[in-house]
Amino acid sequence: MKRKVYLDYAAATPIDPRVRKEMSPYFERYYGNASSIHSFGREVSNVIRNARTDIAAILNADVSEIIFTGSGSESDTLAIMGIARKYKHLGKHIIMSSIEHKAVLQAGHALEREGFQVSYIGVAKNGIVNPKNIREALRKDTILVSVMYANNEIGTIQPIKDISQIVRHARNNGVIPIFHTDACQAPGALPLDVKKLGVDALSLNGSKMYGPKGIGILYLREGIDIEAIIPGGEQERGRRAGTESVALIIGIDRAFRYAEKDRIKESKRLSILRDYFIREIKRKIPGVMLNGHATKRLPNNINLIFEGIEGESLVLMLDQEGIAASTGSACNSFDLKPSHVLTELNIPEDMAHGSLRMTLGRLTTKTDINYVLKKLPGIISRLRELSTITYGKK
């Protein structure tokens, strides 16, 4: 059988077998509705309360500050739209970085249609937001600032503590602005103490932390109100309606716990592997460029541009060899536009098509990396051989 190497952990992680096992009884035995007052319901609501307490402890938060949602995108949408709509009487200005996940950006666009003003703050060439630019964009009527903890495409880690300080300073003991961070890529890689980070709201997602898909978390600091985007029930203290999925809640709780437990050891292992991988690719293949800051990046993220080739071709060629990666190339997207993150880095258009993202994870070994290192140079030279860019060059 051909070797299979999965290098798309930033897209989705496999479920931790321990997590799956611990979830399993909650699909069958605990079927009551947590809102019911009979024993079946009480049992479930106890389990959920414990999980919520557990998650709160990892985040250094209070149990009342944890809201379960259906995904990372929902957490982002709830944070952005829910906070903006709740505080619109205090101002209608929002600040977000231009390299946010589409869940945040699109919520911003939707709010613009509702009459809000959104300032999109660009990044430096290394893919990092300059906190000074956030400070300069702040206005008296700024109600919300949203900057992601780590970028999902190029892996760059944003200066969240610096930004939260600036926001707090501007708040001057008032309520606004509120600071939200999309931390979906952070579990298992970066510290997630909300008090140390100084954030007021933080989004997480089960499917990026070796937990189940279909569940997300929004941390929302006590004292901050939010308008539900799914009203219609008292679950999550009226902030998100819908019968709680106890199995998924158990899943995200256990996954988060395991990810946090191994965070330091695993990040170190992956950073070493990442740096070895990047170094070897650069040694073996000419015309390669790393996107995003070399060290202020997620331990598992490698995002490269290969001159003269197009990303979708590259991903398909790698797939043929059993290697799973992704690209920010226009040809690989629904709207046929290149990735907004790469565009924001001011990468020349002819280069932006040749991007390749490989994200490592718990199951990635050095043998996997060496297998890719064996296959990749041949694939690159093959595609360059076909390319018009190399025509006439030798």
Add this chain to the structure above:
Amino acid sequence: MEKNNTKVKKSNDVVCGDGGFWVYSGVVKEHFFKPKNFLKEDEDFAADGIGSCGSYACGDVMMFLIKVNKKTKKISDCRWRTFGCASAIASTSMLSVMVTENGGMEIRKARLIKPQQIVDRLGGLPDRKFHCSVLGHMALRDAVDDFEKKHAS
């Protein structure tokens, strides 16, 4: 039984997204992974006409080189290069087969090749790939023009 066979065949196709909002046919894959007639790096190909089309900004650039039999005005051989996605590479490769098969296509006919003919031979292309990636016929037309300019009698 026959239905089952088609299903098996389908699973060899490259399907992306939720069960196939875009799909590459087996023919596209064949021409992508084993492209025909592309200009190799060390190859000395004395072209009678060279044409190109596309832009790097858009992500697809094709280049087409033809040899023409001056008597019959048929394309006797061709080479190409493509920067682009799988369907761009496959469609140029297919075009190169179309103009050289059966003793070669007359340049008059080659000028008139439409994208749909290439797509048909490829067994179809995903809708959204159609307009951006099938540009080979334009590069070919450009090569024919180039030939005619150089060999105007």
